[in-house]
Amino acid sequence: MYLILFVLHDPDLLRDVLEVWEKAGVCGITVLPSTGLKRLQTQDVLREDLPLIPSLEDLIQQEERLNRTLFTVVNDNEMVDKVVEATQSIVGDLNLPNSGILTVLPVARAFGLDRKTMFNENPDN
Incomplete structure:
Protein backbone atom coordinates (compact mmCIF):
# COMPACT_ATOMS: atom_id res chain seq x y z
CA MET A 1 0.00 0.00 0.00
CA TYR A 2 1.04 3.58 -0.65
CA LEU A 3 -0.02 6.95 0.72
CA ILE A 4 -0.29 9.60 -1.98
CA LEU A 5 -0.05 13.20 -0.78
CA ALA A 24 -8.34 6.40 -12.21
CA GLY A 25 -9.89 4.16 -9.55
CA VAL A 26 -9.21 5.99 -6.30
CA CYS A 27 -12.01 5.19 -3.85
CA GLY A 28 -11.39 7.55 -0.93
CA ILE A 29 -9.84 11.01 -1.00
CA THR A 30 -9.41 13.43 1.88
CA VAL A 31 -9.00 17.14 1.10
CA LEU A 32 -7.61 19.72 3.50
CA PRO A 33 -6.93 23.44 3.10
CA SER A 34 -3.20 24.09 3.51
CA THR A 35 -0.48 26.64 2.96
CA GLY A 36 3.29 26.70 2.78
CA LEU A 37 5.88 28.94 4.36
CA LYS A 38 6.56 30.91 1.17
CA ARG A 39 2.88 31.75 0.72
CA LEU A 40 2.67 32.78 4.36
CA GLN A 41 5.62 35.10 3.92
CA THR A 42 4.68 36.61 0.55
CA GLN A 43 0.90 36.76 0.52
CA ASP A 44 0.13 37.36 4.17
CA VAL A 45 -2.33 34.46 4.36
CA LEU A 46 -2.41 34.48 8.15
CA ARG A 47 -3.04 38.14 8.80
CA GLU A 48 -2.42 39.65 12.19
CA ASP A 49 -5.03 42.37 11.65
CA LEU A 50 -8.08 40.08 11.52
CA PRO A 51 -10.57 40.96 14.23
CA LEU A 52 -11.04 38.63 17.17
CA ILE A 53 -14.29 37.48 15.58
CA PRO A 54 -13.74 37.73 11.81
CA SER A 55 -16.61 38.24 9.43
CA LEU A 56 -17.70 35.51 7.05
CA GLU A 57 -16.16 37.54 4.21
CA ASP A 58 -12.77 37.60 6.01
CA LEU A 59 -12.87 33.82 6.44
CA ILE A 60 -13.89 33.17 2.83
CA GLN A 61 -11.14 35.42 1.47
CA GLN A 62 -8.56 33.63 3.61
CA GLU A 63 -9.85 30.20 2.54
CA GLU A 64 -9.65 31.12 -1.16
CA ARG A 65 -5.92 31.83 -0.90
CA LEU A 66 -5.03 28.41 0.52
CA ASN A 67 -3.70 25.38 -1.34
CA ARG A 68 -5.54 22.10 -1.10
CA THR A 69 -3.80 18.96 0.14
CA LEU A 70 -5.30 15.70 -1.08
CA PHE A 71 -4.38 12.34 0.32
CA THR A 72 -5.40 8.79 -0.36
CA VAL A 73 -4.16 5.23 0.11
CA VAL A 74 -3.75 3.02 -2.94
CA ASN A 75 -2.88 -0.64 -3.22
CA ASP A 76 0.04 -0.83 -5.66
CA ASN A 77 2.53 0.94 -7.94
CA GLU A 78 0.20 0.55 -10.91
CA MET A 79 -2.41 2.67 -9.15
CA VAL A 80 0.26 5.20 -8.11
CA ASP A 81 1.22 5.58 -11.78
CA LYS A 82 -2.43 6.06 -12.78
CA VAL A 83 -2.92 8.77 -10.14
CA VAL A 84 0.27 10.61 -11.15
CA THR A 103 4.70 12.52 -2.89
CA VAL A 104 4.24 8.79 -2.48
CA LEU A 105 5.06 7.00 0.77
CA PRO A 106 4.95 3.28 1.55
CA VAL A 107 2.37 2.29 4.16
CA ALA A 108 3.49 -0.52 6.47
CA ARG A 109 0.13 -0.87 8.18
CA ALA A 110 -3.23 0.87 8.03
CA PHE A 111 -6.30 0.63 10.21
CA GLY A 112 -9.84 1.73 9.48
CA LEU A 113 -9.70 1.11 5.74
CA ASP A 114 -12.33 -1.04 4.07
CA ARG A 115 -9.86 -3.07 2.01
CA LYS A 116 -12.58 -4.92 0.08
CA THR A 117 -14.09 -1.66 -1.16
CA MET A 118 -10.90 0.36 -1.56
CA PHE A 119 -8.84 -2.26 -3.31
CA ASN A 120 -11.53 -4.37 -5.01
CA GLU A 121 -10.41 -7.43 -3.09
CA ASN A 122 -12.25 -10.71 -3.05
CA PRO A 123 -14.66 -10.59 -0.07
CA ASP A 124 -13.73 -14.19 0.80
CA ASN A 125 -10.08 -13.26 1.58
Whole structure:
Protein backbone atom coordinates (compact mmCIF):
# COMPACT_ATOMS: atom_id res chain seq x y z
CA MET A 1 0.00 0.00 0.00
CA TYR A 2 1.04 3.58 -0.65
CA LEU A 3 -0.02 6.95 0.72
CA ILE A 4 -0.29 9.60 -1.98
CA LEU A 5 -0.05 13.20 -0.78
CA PHE A 6 -0.71 15.96 -3.28
CA VAL A 7 -0.46 19.66 -2.49
CA LEU A 8 -2.49 21.37 -5.21
CA HIS A 9 -1.21 24.88 -5.85
CA ASP A 10 -4.31 26.12 -7.72
CA PRO A 11 -7.49 25.40 -5.72
CA ASP A 12 -9.58 26.21 -8.81
CA LEU A 13 -8.44 22.85 -10.23
CA LEU A 14 -9.63 20.84 -7.22
CA ARG A 15 -12.85 19.47 -8.73
CA ASP A 16 -11.04 18.43 -11.91
CA VAL A 17 -8.30 16.64 -9.96
CA LEU A 18 -10.85 14.84 -7.79
CA GLU A 19 -12.74 13.75 -10.90
CA VAL A 20 -9.68 12.27 -12.64
CA TRP A 21 -8.53 10.56 -9.45
CA GLU A 22 -11.93 8.87 -9.17
CA LYS A 23 -11.81 7.87 -12.84
CA ALA A 24 -8.34 6.40 -12.21
CA GLY A 25 -9.89 4.16 -9.55
CA VAL A 26 -9.21 5.99 -6.30
CA CYS A 27 -12.01 5.19 -3.85
CA GLY A 28 -11.39 7.55 -0.93
CA ILE A 29 -9.84 11.01 -1.00
CA THR A 30 -9.41 13.43 1.88
CA VAL A 31 -9.00 17.14 1.10
CA LEU A 32 -7.61 19.72 3.50
CA PRO A 33 -6.93 23.44 3.10
CA SER A 34 -3.20 24.09 3.51
CA THR A 35 -0.48 26.64 2.96
CA GLY A 36 3.29 26.70 2.78
CA LEU A 37 5.88 28.94 4.36
CA LYS A 38 6.56 30.91 1.17
CA ARG A 39 2.88 31.75 0.72
CA LEU A 40 2.67 32.78 4.36
CA GLN A 41 5.62 35.10 3.92
CA THR A 42 4.68 36.61 0.55
CA GLN A 43 0.90 36.76 0.52
CA ASP A 44 0.13 37.36 4.17
CA VAL A 45 -2.33 34.46 4.36
CA LEU A 46 -2.41 34.48 8.15
CA ARG A 47 -3.04 38.14 8.80
CA GLU A 48 -2.42 39.65 12.19
CA ASP A 49 -5.03 42.37 11.65
CA LEU A 50 -8.08 40.08 11.52
CA PRO A 51 -10.57 40.96 14.23
CA LEU A 52 -11.04 38.63 17.17
CA ILE A 53 -14.29 37.48 15.58
CA PRO A 54 -13.74 37.73 11.81
CA SER A 55 -16.61 38.24 9.43
CA LEU A 56 -17.70 35.51 7.05
CA GLU A 57 -16.16 37.54 4.21
CA ASP A 58 -12.77 37.60 6.01
CA LEU A 59 -12.87 33.82 6.44
CA ILE A 60 -13.89 33.17 2.83
CA GLN A 61 -11.14 35.42 1.47
CA GLN A 62 -8.56 33.63 3.61
CA GLU A 63 -9.85 30.20 2.54
CA GLU A 64 -9.65 31.12 -1.16
CA ARG A 65 -5.92 31.83 -0.90
CA LEU A 66 -5.03 28.41 0.52
CA ASN A 67 -3.70 25.38 -1.34
CA ARG A 68 -5.54 22.10 -1.10
CA THR A 69 -3.80 18.96 0.14
CA LEU A 70 -5.30 15.70 -1.08
CA PHE A 71 -4.38 12.34 0.32
CA THR A 72 -5.40 8.79 -0.36
CA VAL A 73 -4.16 5.23 0.11
CA VAL A 74 -3.75 3.02 -2.94
CA ASN A 75 -2.88 -0.64 -3.22
CA ASP A 76 0.04 -0.83 -5.66
CA ASN A 77 2.53 0.94 -7.94
CA GLU A 78 0.20 0.55 -10.91
CA MET A 79 -2.41 2.67 -9.15
CA VAL A 80 0.26 5.20 -8.11
CA ASP A 81 1.22 5.58 -11.78
CA LYS A 82 -2.43 6.06 -12.78
CA VAL A 83 -2.92 8.77 -10.14
CA VAL A 84 0.27 10.61 -11.15
CA GLU A 85 -0.72 10.50 -14.82
CA ALA A 86 -4.26 11.66 -14.02
CA THR A 87 -2.95 14.49 -11.85
CA GLN A 88 -0.57 15.73 -14.54
CA SER A 89 -3.38 15.65 -17.10
CA ILE A 90 -4.98 18.47 -15.09
CA VAL A 91 -2.11 20.46 -13.53
CA GLY A 92 0.58 19.82 -16.13
CA ASP A 93 4.14 18.72 -15.48
CA LEU A 94 4.66 18.44 -11.73
CA ASN A 95 8.32 19.36 -12.19
CA LEU A 96 7.29 22.87 -13.23
CA PRO A 97 6.77 25.65 -10.67
CA ASN A 98 3.31 26.30 -9.23
CA SER A 99 1.80 23.00 -10.37
CA GLY A 100 1.86 21.27 -7.01
CA ILE A 101 3.85 18.72 -5.06
CA LEU A 102 3.01 15.03 -5.17
CA THR A 103 4.70 12.52 -2.89
CA VAL A 104 4.24 8.79 -2.48
CA LEU A 105 5.06 7.00 0.77
CA PRO A 106 4.95 3.28 1.55
CA VAL A 107 2.37 2.29 4.16
CA ALA A 108 3.49 -0.52 6.47
CA ARG A 109 0.13 -0.87 8.18
CA ALA A 110 -3.23 0.87 8.03
CA PHE A 111 -6.30 0.63 10.21
CA GLY A 112 -9.84 1.73 9.48
CA LEU A 113 -9.70 1.11 5.74
CA ASP A 114 -12.33 -1.04 4.07
CA ARG A 115 -9.86 -3.07 2.01
CA LYS A 116 -12.58 -4.92 0.08
CA THR A 117 -14.09 -1.66 -1.16
CA MET A 118 -10.90 0.36 -1.56
CA PHE A 119 -8.84 -2.26 -3.31
CA ASN A 120 -11.53 -4.37 -5.01
CA GLU A 121 -10.41 -7.43 -3.09
CA ASN A 122 -12.25 -10.71 -3.05
CA PRO A 123 -14.66 -10.59 -0.07
CA ASP A 124 -13.73 -14.19 0.80
CA ASN A 125 -10.08 -13.26 1.58
